[in-house]
Amino acid sequence: MYSYSDFDEAFVRSRVAQFTNQVERRLDGSLTEDEFRPLRLMNGLYLQLHAYMLRVAIPYGTISPRQMRQLAYIADTWDKGYGHFTTRQNIQFNWPKLPDVPAILSALADVEMHAIQTSGNCVRNVTADHFAGAAADEIADPRPYAELLRQWSTDHPEFQFLPRKFKIAITGSPNDRAVTKAHDIGLRMVRNAAGEPGFEVIVGGGLGRTPMIGMTVRDFLPEADLLPYVEAVLSVYNVLGRRDNKYKARIKITLHETGKEEITRMVEEEFARLRPLFGGNDQKLLADIRAAFAPPAFRNAPVDAYDAFYKADPVFRAWADTNLTQHRNDQYAIVTVSIKAHGATPGDATSEQMRLLADLAEKYGHSDLRISHEQNVILPHVHKSDLPALHAALVKAGLGTANVGLLSDIIACPGMDYCALATARSIPVAQELATHFEALKLEHEIGPLKIKISGCINACGHHHVGHIGILGLDRAGVENYQITLGGDGTEDAVIGEKTGPGFAYTEIVPAIERILRAYLELRTEPSETFLQAYKRVGMEPFKAALYNTEDAQDAA
Amino acid sequence: MSRRFTPKVVTANRLREGDVVYLTADDRWSPLHHEAELIEDEAHAQMRLLHANAQKLLVVGAYLADAKPGAKGPEPTHFREEFRTRGPSNYNHGKQADLAS
Ligand code: HEM
Ligand code: SF4
Numbered sequence: 099m100y101s102y103s104d105f106d107e108a109f110v111r112s113r114v115a116q117f118t119n120q121v122e123r124r125l126d127g128s129l130t131e132d133e134f135r136p137l138r139l140m141n142g143l144y145l146q147l148h149a150y151m152l153r154v155a156i157p158y159g160t161i162s163p164r165q166m167r168q169l170a171y172i173a174d175t176w177d178k179g180y181g182h183f184t185t186r187q188n189i190q191f192n193w194p195k196l197p198d199v200p201a202i203l204s205a206l207a208d209v210e211m212h213a214i215q216t217s218g219n220c221v222r223n224v225t226a227d228h229f230a231g232a233a234a235d236e237i238a239d240p241r242p243y244a245e246l247l248r249q250w251s252t253d254h255p256e257f258q259f260l261p262r263k264f265k266i267a268i269t270g271s272p273n274d275r276a277v278t279k280a281h282d283i284g285l286r287m288v289r290n291a292a293g294e295p296g297f298e299v300i301v302g303g304g305l306g307r308t309p310m311i312g313m314t315v316r317d318f319l320p321e322a323d324l325l326p327y328v329e330a331v332l333s334v335y336n337v338l339g340r341r342d343n344k345y346k347a348r349i350k351i352t353l354h355e356t357g358k359e360e361i362t363r364m365v366e367e368e369f370a371r372l373r374p375l376f377g378g379n380d381q382k383l384l385a386d387i388r389a390a391f392a393p394p395a396f397r398n399a400p401v402d403a404y405d406a407f408y409k410a411d412p413v414f415r416a417w418a419d420t421n422l423t424q425h426r427n428d429q430y431a432i433v434t435v436s437i438k439a440h441g442a443t444p445g446d447a448t449s450e451q452m453r454l455l456a457d458l459a460e461k462y463g464h465s466d467l468r469i470s471h472e473q474n475v476i477l478p479h480v481h482k483s484d485l486p487a488l489h490a491a492l493v494k495a496g497l498g499t500a501n502v503g504l505l506s507d508i509i510a511c512p513g514m515d516y517c518a519l520a521t522a523r524s525i526p527v528a529q530e531l532a533t534h535f536e537a538l539k540l541e542h543e544i545g546p547l548k549i550k551i552s553g554c555i556n557a558c559g560h561h562h563v564g565h566i567g568i569l570g571l572d573r574a575g576v577e578n579y580q581i582t583l584g585g586d587g588t589e590d591a592v593i594g595e596k597t598g599p600g601f602a603y604t605e606i607v608p609a610i611e612r613i614l615r616a617y618l619e620l621r622t623e624p625s626e627t628f629l630q631a632y633k634r635v636g637m638e639p640f641k642a643a644l645y646n647t648e649d650a651q652d653a654a
Numbered sequence: 655m656s657r658r659f660t661p662k663v664v665t666a667n668r669l670r671e672g673d674v675v676y677l678t679a680d681d682r683w684s685p686l687h688h689e690a691e692l693i694e695d696e697a698h699a700q701m702r703l704l705h706a707n708a709q710k711l712l713v714v715g716a717y718l719a720d721a722k723p724g725a726k727g728p729e730p731t732h733f734r735e736e737f738r739t740r741g742p743s744n745y746n747h748g749k750q751a752d753l754a755s
Contacts, residue, residue: 124669125669125670125711127710127711130710131710131714131715145667145672145714145715146672147674147734147737147738148672148673148674148738148741148742148747148748148749149667149671149672149673149748150672178745178747192742192747193672193747195670195671195672196669196670196671196672197670443744443745446744514733514734514737515737515742515743515744516742520734523737523743525742525743525744526743526744529744572733572734575731575732575733576733577733
């Protein structure tokens with residue numbers, strides 16, 4: 099994995115020193131809160147409902163065992179023994195105290211981590227496919243490009259005061275696991291007619307109060323043009339983007355107000371100007387970075403033990419069926435460790451779990467760990483012969499839940515349990531959905547399903563692209579939950595459709611159950627997934643199930 | 655058109671710890687909602703908020719939150735403020751734990 103150069107190290111250390119000084123000056127009164135706030139946000143420090151929150155970047159979701167142990171150490175030393183992995187491949191600590199934050203940042207710098215540009219109107223942590231470098235369907239590992247973008251965007255003088263935050267996601271596979279179409283810039287690797295790799299460039303996607311699927315502005319961008327092109331997009335946005343209205347400031351609005359054709363023309367013009375200025379140093383740098391992402395030395399060993407175990411042990415089989423993904427090396431598998439045991443808080447991992455995962459990655463996973471936007475932890479390279487032992491170790495630690503891709507593998511934002519912007523809670527809704535359907539023993543029968551929950555219209559929980567999306571609102575002083583159906587965050591991205599009036603806190607789990615019972619009734623066969631069934635029959639049968647009941651009449 | 659003033663409390667987060675606190679009538683910052691001063695008058699509310707905002711070394715983000723009289727003292731009226739008196743619902747963290755001990 100990429101390791102800091104002297105320059106990176108010096109940069110991060112000097113930022114820690116600066117912020118340490120800024121915290122001191124806040125605490126002694128030399129800085130007012132108005133002066134301090136933008137400085138703390140530049141360093142990932144928010145003030146939430148009950149405490150401060152520190153958001154730490156896990157660039158492109160890749161993390162080493164040593165770093166994972168340091169996160170555990172931070173959680174134990176300065177927080178409450180856990181951390182929250184987010185949909186943006188960050189980890190959030192929910193209880194740091196202001197005077198301790200400099201020490202935390204320093205501990206992060208010790209393992210080449212930081213909280214820079216995890217907030218504010220700048221280019222945020224670049225996210226990537228969590229199966230990068232391992233997936234069977236991959237054209238190339240997207241992380242070298244993500245690292246190049248990270249280096250280019252960090253402290254970029256032109257892009258520190260953008261009209262609004264700017265999010266870039268990148269995937270190296272045609273099957274989009276990075277939700278690229280819901281980002282300010284989405285990059286999807288494709289090949290041209292000559293077989294060369296390049297990018298489809300998607301601009302103007304975003305969720306929040308005006309959800310939009312991005313538009314393709316270039317079908318094929320040669321690899322070597324990546325930085326000048328992205329820089330051209332940002333320059334155009336930096337000039338046109340609306341600074342007068344925060345709700346119209348994202349590039350998705352700029353794109354719609356200016357028109358795709360005009361923006362594309364401006365971007366291409368700027369690109370033509372910028373391209374010759376890139377003399378090839380970026381490509382040299384990319385080559386160096388790429389070397390840091392060389393695949394591990396894969397073992398060559400028999401896998402019969404795995405096959406035998408798979409046949410013999412139903413618990414292992416259930417886990418293998420849901421939590422394993424095909425690796426590009428036949429003898430290997432990609433393991434998704436669910437940190438969503440039924441009833442647990444989606445995305446939360448205790449320090450003990452972090453340490454165990456670090457140990458297991460060293461023992462069975464070529465010392466590689468990933469954090470997915472779906473809030474799980476991935477061991478991307480596990481030899482199949484090690485899977486039974488790995489599974490046993492996970493089960494022992496309560497991390498063996500076989501639910502990846504199923505109902506209880508829910509994305510939920512922190513909602514009103516932590517977030518100051520929330521209009522309703524989301525975590526307890528996720529917990530109750532998981533335990534309720536676990537008690538009914540229905541989730542395996544229901545099959546692949548993505549439920550995503552946000553606690554306000556900012557949509558941090560990606561509810562718009564959930565097969566079932568749940569949005570928590572405040573309706574006249576009570577929590578109310580709006581449902582959307584048919585959303586999809588893959589390469590076929592779609593924004594879900596609202597079903598109608600929302601449901602009270604106590605009504606939302608029964609409402610979801612009515613939707614799913616209707617689905618079980620109307621699917622043509624068990625292999626027709628919820629999303630496929632929805633695409634076939636549309637909203638009406640689900641609306642009927644939701645609203646044509648006595649309970650619902652009372653509730654509405 | 656004069657609308658009845660909804661009673662308020664002044665609330666904020668402590669600068670160093672981030673904890674939720676309430677301004678009392680005798681100018682302390684208390685972690686307990688029911689110890690807050692219940693303010694029934696708009697002009698007085700603004701004065702108290704100014705007073706709170708001046709305490710830059712103690713608290714951040716002071717604002718007026720709706721409240722109502724209760725048996726032990728002021729009580730929150732909105733669920734958000736109710737959560738702020740306790741802490742998160744997924745763990746026994748925050749005030750519900752700190753104040754219990
Ligand atoms: C203190 C906590 C947080 C605050 C204040 C916050 C704030 C916001 C705001 C204001 C937006 C809307 C941006 C817009 O529409 O222009 C947003 C969007 C988003 N946030 Fe958060 N957020 C928080 C936590 C999180 C967490 C925990 C996650 C990951 C689980 C997350 C991931 C996202 C994502 C994916 C979006 C939507 C994508 C987009 O930008 O359009 N945020 N957030
Ligand atoms: S969706 Fe709203 S409630 Fe949830 S984390 Fe984002 S800003 Fe907070």
